[in-house]
Amino acid sequence: xxxxxxxxxxxxxxxxxxxxxxxxxxxxxxxxxxxxxxxxxxxxxxxxxxxxxxxxxxxxxxxxxxxxxxxxxxxxxxxxxxxxxxxxxxxxxxxxxxxxxxxxxxxxxxxxxxxxxxxxxxxxxxxxxxxxxxxxxxxxxxxxxxxxxxxxxxxxxxxxxxxxxxxxxxxxxxxxxxxxxxxxxxxxxxxxxxxxxxxxxxxxxxxxxxxxxxxxxxxxxxxxxxxxxxxxxxxxxxxxxxxxxxxxx
Numbered sequence: 001x002x003x004x005x006x007x008x009x010x011x012x013x014x015x016x017x018x019x020x021x022x023x024x025x026x027x028x029x030x031x032x033x034x035x036x037x038x039x040x041x042x043x044x045x046x047x048x049x050x051x052x053x054x055x056x057x058x059x060x061x062x063x064x065x066x067x068x069x070x071x072x073x074x075x076x077x078x079x080x081x082x083x084x085x086x087x088x089x090x091x092x093x094x095x096x097x098x099x100x101x102x103x104x105x106x107x108x109x110x111x112x113x114x115x116x117x118x119x120x121x122x123x124x125x126x127x128x129x130x131x132x133x134x135x136x137x138x139x140x141x142x143x144x145x146x147x148x149x150x151x152x153x154x155x156x157x158x159x160x161x162x163x164x165x166x167x168x169x170x171x172x173x174x175x176x177x178x179x180x181x182x183x184x185x186x187x188x189x190x191x192x193x194x195x196x197x198x199x200x201x202x203x204x205x206x207x208x209x210x211x212x213x214x215x216x217x218x219x220x221x222x223x224x225x226x227x228x229x230x231x232x233x234x235x236x237x238x239x240x241x242x243x244x245x246x247x248x249x
Contacts, residue, residue: 003176005059006079007186008120009069010174010222011108012052013080016070017230018101019045020237025088037137041098044130051123071241075234076224081169083221085230089162092145092155097163099138103203104170105131107195111187120185139203146207156209164212169221171196 022042029035053066060069083101088094109131112124145152171193181188204211220226240247 001175002059003174003180004117004185005056006174007177007180008052008056008059010079010081012049012056012069013078014049014084014101014170015045015052016049016237017078017080017084017233018098019043019049020233021084021086021088022094022098025094030091038094038098041134041137044127044134048123048127048130051126055119055123067241071238075226075231078224078226078230078234079174079222081166081172081221082218082227083163083166083169085227085233086163086166087229089159090155092142092152093159093162095138095141095145096156096159098134099142100163100167100200101170102131102134102138103199104192104196106135107192107199108187111192114184115186116184139207142203142209143207146209160209160212164214165216165218166221167196168193168217169219172222174222 019042022038022045025035026039026042027035029038049070050066053069057064057066057069083097086097088097106128109124109128113121113128115121115124142156145156171189173189177186177189180186201211
């Protein structure tokens, strides 16, 4: 399979599943402004996935649309990182998960803007504007939680403990990705990972949060292996297209 197709697919799957999961909180925010903020982030993710799936469909050139790629694949064909699949949990857990992903996307899209693939660079440039807001919003909340009450500090610590072992999956590679990096089409995964850890350490130092030293990371991201939560997400995500094929609004 085309390495560029696989690469774009993993980026699109990340944002689709993150958006689907975060969308579960629509109408459940702690107050109206924050409820709207998280809903908008979820919509940003879905917009990014739409642009990426559309380009992936062009590369695949099998007469499929972005909707086909989003809704009509089997579980094992999704290449998202497992971090995206995890339950939202409490508010500290939700915001930390989005924060971890925002740091990753901010670095990723900044580098992809330099891509020799002009269409991929254009998608990255558009997406980066949204991701900068995601980062500012979530980092502000994490800092407030970490500097707040004993309860809020405890919840942030628990969130770090819950999520840390899944962060490595963001940097797992798809087949042929290293060759794309050598051609300056995409940034090297190892480079992204190093910069991500550097930013996390700096931010956590400013927040007053201890950066975990554990090297253990969950395996399976980018390979079609998923957590036990993914099947439930997929059932909900695909229900309409599976039940009413080719339905449109």
